[in-house]
Amino acid sequence: MASSIKIRKIAEVLDAQIVCGDSFIDHEVDYAFASDLMSDVLTLDSEQVVLITGLTNIQTVRTAEMADINCIVFVRGKRVTPEMIEVANENNTVLIECQYSMFKTIGLLHEVGVTPVY
């Protein structure tokens, strides 16, 4: 069974910066999935997923749009671009920039009970 977590709480746990989508940070996600491979992300069937990735390009945000993912955490201090913010805003996607490594990010989220997709 998934345990829900607010997007706001995810940013807090990760000491991370919410870059856009402020009005949706009280929405909850049930699952997390970590990958730099968008082909992988596009095979997910789960809903209310937060995507954790080190891939910062427009296709990450497009992939989230198609896969109904409403929150993306970019790890390792990767910066999102204005084009990414534009597409994210169109689709009510919350983008979060996090300084931690992929491993640490996942560890911290796992510790507070975020559930894997599988």
Next chain:
Amino acid sequence: MEFSYEVEGGNFAKAGNAASGVKKVLKQLNVDPKVIKRIVVALYEGEVNVVAHAYKGKVLVDIDTSRIYIRIEDEGPGIPDIDLAMQVGYSTASAMVREMGFGAGMGLPNMKRNADAIEISSKVGEGTVVELTTKLTS
């Protein structure tokens, strides 16, 4: 309802324009979000394939009350062995495509999984046509 989109080979910045447009239309038609997701994921994979593997292409969309028909056609190298290309993990994607987060050889199988019917025809040295049909009711 019919419309079309142009797809530019190599232009990852624009990949997803067609899928994004179709998603908006299907939302307006109040199609079940689960059905919308299957349709736009398949279309998006198809668009990315044109961007990643072909020179240029076109997406034609035809929606009626019961189903959506999508035709993704491109001018490109074509697919010599379609059965092989349909296998999970088979990919000829370039390093550039992999850097964009694609090229795992999962797109065509994922399109097949998400569409009710898929039809692929290809001529080596000319191009590829992928046709997807999906019912709009779940």
